[in-house]
Amino acid sequence: MNSIYKITIFSTAILFVLQSCAVKKFIPEGERLYTGAKVEIESDSVINNKGNLEAVLEKALRPIPNKKFLGMRPGLHFYYKMQQEKPGFINRFFYKKIGEEPVYQSDVKQYEVEEILLNRMENRGFFYSDVNSEFIENEKEASAIYTVKAPTPYTIASYQLDSLRPPVYSAIQQSVAKSQLKKGLRFDLSNLKLERERIDRDLKQKGFYNFNSSFLIFEADTNQYDKKRFDLFLRLKKDMPQKAIVPYKISEINVYANYDGQDTTVTDVTRFNDRNYINSASHFKPKYLDPFITLEAGKLYSPEDSRNTARRLSTIGAYKFVNIQYKEKDSLHSDSLGILEANIFLSPLNKRALRVQLQAVTKSNNFAGPGLALTYSNRNLFNGGETLNTTASFGYEVQMGSGSNSGNTSIDLGLKSELIFPRVIFPIKIDTDFFKYAIPKTKTSLGIDYLSRTKLYALFSGTARFGYIWQANKFVTHEIIPISINYTKPSNTTPEFEAILDENPFLKRSFDQQFISGLNYLFTYNEMIETSKTNQFFLNTTLDLAGNSISVFGKENAMGTKEFLGLEYAQFAKVDVDFRYHFNFGNEQVIAARLFGGYGYAYGNSEVVPYVKQYYSGGPYSVRAFRIRSLGPGTYNDENNPNSNYFDQTGNIRLEANIEYRFPLFSFFKGAVFADAGNIWNSKALPTYNGKDKFTSNFINELGMGAGIGLRVDVQGFVLRFDFAAPFHDPSLSEEKRFNFNVNETVFNFGIGYPF
Structure with missing residues (x-):
């Protein structure tokens, strides 16, 4: 059945190519298909930037010929098919998407084009130019040549x-x-x-x-x-x-800190730093709001100061609208100076919000179940623009299928609070005038998590982070976390779990080091916000260092490793680079590409990178033809390991590449065709993986590869994603069996948001 299906698709593709090449037979008698024109410039003198001038002239050529793709004209093909008595569903569908009416030689108005070219030449200093044109004709097609004689420019x-x-x-x-x-x-x-x-x-x-x-x-x-x-x-x-x-000077600045869009009634005015804060004291303390405003009384009007003020106020996160209006004071106007009053209207968001997230989880170890997350937000906690996000989460999973492990359960409980201050909290006062684009924010977070797996263990973990995030300009963001602490403690371990760790020293060692203290730095360059750009670039780099600062205070234990406050700590360095490129070529069509590389290096007090910091591959945001965390490391095959389904396959090296073509279907439904490649490895071969996990120069042949199609439901930027992918190169198989596009092993992925 599969063979018949593949032959049918192949035959249809061949037929489509032949039909697309045969559009000439549909061209009416006496007409020729217009295939375009070119411009030739003749000049007695050297023309600087001649290529730019030719591009300007070619852009003015009319009409635009029918589009070609790989030498074919599919849009024209489906137009002619629609003229048939019974075009059929497929022809109607493709005509609606890409069909276009034919452009014939008779549609070309040569004299009008010549006039436009003359106008373009005059606009660029070539007065008294001359333009001639002629057609190059064959049996069913015609093109035009426009010869421009350019005199010496002015x-x-x-x-x-x-x-x-x-x-x-x-x-x-x-x-x-x-x-x-x-x-x-x-x-x-x-x-x-x-x-x-x-x-x-x-x-x-x-x-x-x-x-x-x-x-x-x-x-x-x-x-x-x-x-x-x-x-x-x-x-x-x-x-x-x-x-x-005449120039205008700002005489007065009024800040309406709690503006509802209509009411400008003044009930309370606070004078602070030569600015009037109206109805602000009980909503947003003026001393915290004032640093975001760069407008100054007594200074000349400046649109740059207005833009900076509006942008900085918007980044607080407490306001949905920021509107700056200027009012002319005619009574104070003179022949040499005008006077303005600046009014800043700030419309706050709802102070409190509650968000519920319900999700379904499936994993490569056959665990599946629901997850629930409840998030409470307070966007102005201390009347200084502080944002508090508190999330409580619950997850329940059960291991499906047959076998001795069927019916095992996993319960995950979590509580995390994040508090963001829209200012720098530092022992030494920081001059905010240095940050012209946006004032850095201070981020603090505390979280606890409890995971219980039947017949195995219970795992308690706690995290604490303190750092800063700063948007340097429209595209660049820096985030530095000087304090990052993670503590995990297994409990209620069973003999079965202990036996698994004894068989896998690598896994055991990654669980031993329960204390991680370090520093994180993230750099992001993001052009994706410029939706009108044809070429968009994105770069995210992450540096994760752990154990260096507390190593000074570490004391060696009986095992030869160091401890801090009685806890064995981890030492490692980890670097990630995530590069993305989008090519937008109109009508919501996008080619999106991504490259990812990551490396973790354990040293000092650690033999391996902690388990929670290792890489995995596969899943809805990775190589989608393989289930989450099931790909690799290297050419390792876990089918003969009965304990492999307990833990995800990890490594300290990760490489991935993705490419995806996205296109609109109808309404808010969009489609995608994609291909992914990637894998994880270890820099040193581990006995657990029989030496098949080591990274070598042959890594290209060890990439897991897959391709598939996807459906996206995109409602005003909120995207539900459904992807179906099948592997065509599986590194876990023997070399002669790796290349095989196996549709029977199609993997379904569900995700929120685009993968890259």
């Missing part, structure tokens, strides 16, 4: 200000002195528009609140020269309002 001889009215004259004069419009530069209308916008930005930054770039006019004078040069003059429009040429 260049700038001088750039200077015309007579302007004060006080704007000196401000524009300073801006013109920094101009890129220099002597010898070719006339270019787009450069003049950019110059006007640049000067407008400069003037706004100097307080000219009512100025507009449309008030600036360029004039060119060629009378002084006979060799295609011109003097460029900048002047202001006549009858321009007086308000546009």
Whole structure:
């Protein structure tokens, strides 16, 4: 049955290719399919940046020919299929997605295109150009060639200000002195528009609140020269309002800290640092809110200060809207200075929120069951923008299937509290003026977790973290956690569990070191927030160091290892690099790629990296053709190990690569086709894995690979993901059997959010 299925798909693909190549037979008599045009530039002089000029001209060519893919025109193919009496469901579906009407030679208006090309040439200084065109025709297709004869372009001889009215004259004069419009530069209308916008930005930054770039006019004078040069003059429009040429100063700043969108009734005013905080004392203490505001009374209006203030206030996390409005004080206006009142309206989020998460869990060891998490949030705990998140979680799993371990249960209870201060808490006072883009936040968290597995053990763990997160600019975020403590303590261990540890010294050693104290640093560069960009990049690097600081106070025990406060501590270094790239080519179509590499190194007091810090591979956010934590290490096969299903397969090296094509289906449903590759290894071969886990130069041949399809339900950024993947290279098999696309071993993955 599978063979018939594969043959049918292959035959359909071949038929589709043949039909796509045969669209010529549908072209009406007397018509030719228009396949596009090219531009050839002929010039008597050297043209600087000729490639850029050609790109501008080619972008102006009309009409746009039908799209091609691998030499075929599938959109055109499905258009012609739709003209049949009974097009069928498949043709109707693909026509709706990619179909397009044909573009014929008769649709090309040569003279109109020639006029557009002439206009583009004149806008770039090539006045009195000439354009000719001709068609290159064959039996069913036609293309066009546009030949542009470019004369010597006009260049700038001088750039200077015309007579302007004060006080704007000196401000524009300073801006013109920094101009890129220099002597010898070719006339270019787009450069003049950019110059006007640049000067407008400069003037706004100097307080000219009512100025507009449309008030600036360029004039060119060629009378002084006979060799295609011109003097460029900048002047202001006549009858321009007086308000546009005077700077404005901020006289007063009012901060409405608890604004509901309508009511501006003043019940309480607190004066702090030359600013008026209205209705703030009982909601957000002015001394905590004030550092986020960069506007200052007595200073000139600055749009940059407005943007910085709005952005910084938004990062607090307590407000849903930040709106800054300026009001002109006409009674205080003079011929040389205007006065503004700045009003900052802050609309708070609901102070308290409750979130419930229900999930279903399946694992490679056949454990499955429900999970519940309840999160309570307080977004303004001490009236200083502090955010408290407290999460209580419960998980219950039962081991499914047949065998001696069937029916084993696992119960997981957790409680975690995270408190985020929107300011730096440090023994030495930090000057927040240094952080122009955003003020760092202080993050603290405490958590406890209890895990009980029948017939094995109970595991109690506690964590504590203290650190800072800082957004340096729009794309870059730093997070440093100088204090990170993790403590685990097994209890109620059974003889069966002890026997497993005795058989696996590697696993036993990773459980022995119960105390981890270290430092974490994360660097993130994220262009994914720029949704309009064609090429988006993402980079996340993580450094995890443990045991170095407390090693100074460690005391050696009878086993030859060191302890701190009676606890054996771990020493290791771990580095992760996660790189992602998105190529957006319109109509919500994306090619997403990811590379991940990680390495953990144990030293000093540790022989192995602690179990909770080791890597695993497989699952909905990894190599999706393999169940979570079931891939590797290396070429290890766990089928003959009866105890392997108790613990996840881990290693201290991890490499992964993923690529995915995402496309819209209908409404909020989206599809995906993907391929994944990856594995984990150990830097030193361990007896537990029969030496098959060691990382070598042959690692490429030991990658687990799989491919599949997926469905996404994307509702305003909240994504439910369903992926079906099958392996086509399984490193746990013998080399002659590894390459086999086995649809019968398809793995279903459910996830929230995109995998990368």
